[in-house]
Amino acid sequence: MWRLPLGAGHWAGLDVLDPTERERHARFLRAADRDRYQAAHLGVRLLLGHYLGVPPAELRFSRRCRHCGAGHGKPTVAHPATKLDFSLTHSGDWVALAVAAAPVGLDVQEIGDSTDLAILSATVLAPAELRWWREQPPARARRAFFRYWARKEALLKATGYGLAVPMNAITVSPPDEPARLLDWSAHRSLDGPVQLYDLDTGPDYTGAVAVLSSLPVRITQAPLPLGAVRSALSGG
Numbered sequence: 001m002w003r004l005p006l007g008a009g010h011w012a013g014l015d016v017l018d019p020t021e022r023e024r025h026a027r028f029l030r031a032a033d034r035d036r037y038q039a040a041h042l043g044v045r046l047l048l049g050h051y052l053g054v055p056p057a058e059l060r061f062s063r064r065c066r067h068c069g070a071g072h073g074k075p076t077v078a079h080p081a082t083k084l085d086f087s088l089t090h091s092g093d094w095v096a097l098a099v100a101a102a103p104v105g106l107d108v109q110e111i112g113d114s115t116d117l118a119i120l121s122a123t124v125l126a127p128a129e130l131r132w133w134r135e136q137p138p139a140r141a142r143r144a145f146f147r148y149w150a151r152k153e154a155l156l157k158a159t160g161y162g163l164a165v166p167m168n169a170i171t172v173s174p175p176d177e178p179a180r181l182l183d184w185s186a187h188r189s190l191d192g193p194v195q196l197y198d199l200d201t202g203p204d205y206t207g208a209v210a211v212l213s214s215l216p217v218r219i220t221q222a223p224l225p226l227g228a229v230r231s232a233l234s235g236g
């Protein structure tokens, strides 16, 4: 899992987005959103280009939704042919990318204090989770809620279902226990065994990664050495 540096300066001079990505980048009204988009999508192209040995501008992506077929689904590499999967997340100061040799989903959530959790809780939490969560002291409840949320979104992103599967149809382990999927009562197939891990994202964020594989998984988490990747790409 790579954390990508934010700020236009890091990415200056990289002209590798395709026309659709350029158009989306230009459409953001707020500079912070533009910066997050730029870091995410240039980061994906640079890193996958590096892993797959192709110039970043030559990568092509598909975003076909597995639920309804429209173009808003999980982005996957359409060219070159590869089994590598990736997952992107952007939240607050965090833009990160997970790359794995199996379906992967990554989610980082900013623990904001503006969200009204009492209203959201029944949409996000399954009945057993809701009972556990309501017993937590207020000082712990907020972080615990976003821990649940990140774990579930990581699963929804690994499977590619996105919000087509209701979050409250999924039950994961309580946030003070190691991350584990307990129940997937959603009426949709799971593509394989699920491994779920919490990430270390500091006090203001929660993060989780899901991998759909029975093979042993080792998670490495690091800031992207952008200078080294850029220099390798330019033959330096």
Ligand SMILES: CC(C)(COP(=O)(O)OP(=O)(O)OC[C@H]1O[C@@H](n2cnc3c(N)ncnc32)[C@H](O)[C@@H]1OP(=O)(O)O)[C@@H](O)C(=O)NCCC(=O)NCCS
Pocket (backbone or CB within 6 Å): 037, 040, 065, 067, 068, 072, 073, 074, 075, 087, 088, 089, 090, 091, 105, 106, 107, 108, 153, 156, 157, 158, 159, 160, 161, 162, 163, 164
């Ligand atoms: C999947 C989703 C819920 C994640 O949102 P989020 O936690 O707010 O945002 P994050 O920054 O963590 O993740 C967004 C990234 O996830 C990826 N993504 C989008 N849809 C995805 C899906 N179905 N599965 C996996 N990844 C997905 C994209 O890379 C996206 O970033 P990009 O648009 O810049 O490429 C969100 O992308 C979304 O709202 N999707 C459409 C709604 C939906 O799924 N509707 C049902 C359609 S039938």
Ligand SMILES: [Zn+2]
Pocket (backbone or CB within 6 Å): 065, 066, 067, 068, 069, 070, 072, 073, 164
């Ligand atoms: Zn859809």
